[in-house]
Amino acid sequence: MTEANHSFPKTTSLAVRQALLDRTEIALIDVREEDPFAQAHPLWAANFPLSKLELEAWRRIPRRDTRIVVYGVHDGEDLAPRAANKLRALGYTDVSLLDGGLDAWIAAGGEVFRDVNVPSKSFGELVEARRHTPSLSAPEVQALIDRKADVVIVDARRFDEYQTMNIPTSTSVPGAELVLRIRELAPDPKTQVVVNCAGRTRSIIGTQSLINAGIPNPVAALRNGTIGWTLAGQTLSHGADRRAPAEVSAAHRAAAREGARAIAERAGVRRIALDALASLEAPGRTVYRFDVRTPEEYAAGHLAGFASAPGGQLVQETDHQAPVRGARIVLTDDDDVRANMSASWLAQMGWEVYVVEPVGDALRSERGNPEPDRPATPAVDTVAPSTLAEWLKQGDVAVIDVTASANYVKAHVPGAWFAIRAQLTQALRAIPPASRYVLTCGSSLLARFAADDLKRLTSAEVFVLEGGTTAWIAAGLPVEQGETRLAVPRTDRYRRPYEGTDNAAAAMQAYLDWEFGLIAQLDRDRTHFFEVV
Secondary structure (H helix, E strand, O other): OOOOOOOOOEEOHHHHHHHHHHOOOEEEEEOOOHHHHHHOEOOOOEEOOHHHHHHHHHHHOOOOOOOEEEEOEEOOEEOHHHHHHHHHHOOOOOEEEEOOHHHHHHHOOOOOEOOOOHHHHHHHHHHHHHHOOOEEOHHHHHHHHHOOOOEEEEEOOOHHHHHHOEOOOOEEOOHHHHHHHHHHHOOOOOOEEEEEOOOOHHHHHHHHHHHHOOOOOOEEEEOOHHHHHHHOOOOOEOOOOOEOOOOOOHHHHHHHHHHHHHHHHHHOOEEEOHHHHHHHOOOOOOEEEEEOOOHHHHHHOEOOOOEEOOHHHHHHOHHHHOOOEOOEEEEEOOOOOHHHHHHHHHHHOOOEEEEEOOOOHHHOOEOOOOOOOOOOOOOOEEEOHHHHHHHHHHOOOEEEEOOOHHHHHHOEOOOOEEOOHHHHHHHHHHOOOOOEEEEEOOOOHHHHHHHHHHHOOOOOEEEEEOOHHHHHHHOOOOOEOOOOOEOOOOOOOOOOOOOOOOOOHHHHHHHHHHHHOHHHHHHHHOOOOOOOO
């Protein structure tokens, strides 16, 4: 794909490693799609697929003079120069290429990790090893359920994950909500509490959160989560909708606040007044501001300048939410519990983290979800769904869908080809030539950027479907499902061995074996600065 030709400086693997050891700010970004990224990457590399770079860069790397080092090869093509050009066009001024890419990192003795959200997952393993986090096996928990023991099972994942598959009788209590709400579910201190997730990390962190906050109940993680449950031959439930009570008593809230603040102080979390936040915006320093309450609470009213990042998922996906290693992180809530608990974990993961001192509700004057900070979309020709339907009847038109492959499989315009935006050159080799191309995605946003790319690759007419596939469906037009036409492989999404309900036992066991080996990898890597308290 032809793009503006710029030369970029190169940064060696040794220099990147030294920046991590010096704890200076750096964003090491891997611009491949998620699946190849998940096969091997450095611990602190963040995945920024070239296909979606314009949609994500300003939000995830807010400071334009951040030091950014880029790498990523796909199918023999070095994607890094293309990504660097886009970053420069987006206003970033300190962009370099990783000299020799990932191969050079490995050749220099750099450790590489598999899977996604690896900093959080490896940290979870370290927490369990250092704190001897208690756990119960799947058969032991099943026995508690069978004999109707005094036990409360809480699922620390997102609610949608919980609904997909869950432990029978369990209640959804996403990670950051546990300390705040557990006393409503288990007011008797003799009640056994069991925390689960799909694999290991969120159940370990959730269990240890309750212990760290001084919950009086016996607490244990479900060992290996729903994976362990499945491997034990036990049956999962589906479609459950049990949630923790929305209201928390004053006494329970006070006890939770006391425990959360205590562990935050032990972990080195700093506190800051809202009107002092500007003092953190020093030259050369990135500041991430997150509201760790539920998305519903955030939308109902939040502080200006804070993004929604429910605390449990923030701790689980820190590499995605805060890809600039060495940045400052500021958290807020409305109860002085969830922010402190989330901050306590981030501080133990080596982040400089602050919690905003409590403020009145009147200051949470922002409503809804603010529009992401993104560049203007390219000017493109568009076509209405009804017109496209007529074109398809006439023929000589190719529809290219650049949405997420999972969305394409669920529903797409009949005859549409799935393609990954960064791989349009390869996709055109599979798609029969046409005199007219129509780009679509869920909303048409990404399709507009893809159409601008496609114009450089063909002399044919290029259009974007107005409103994307969502508008096509809303117009009552027919759709196809399944992998009907894949112009490129579905590498945009790494299939986690712990998600969904059709995973092979061998894959699930291999995933557990991988998690058990993470501590040894941390010891070899030595750039993590994890300190478990």
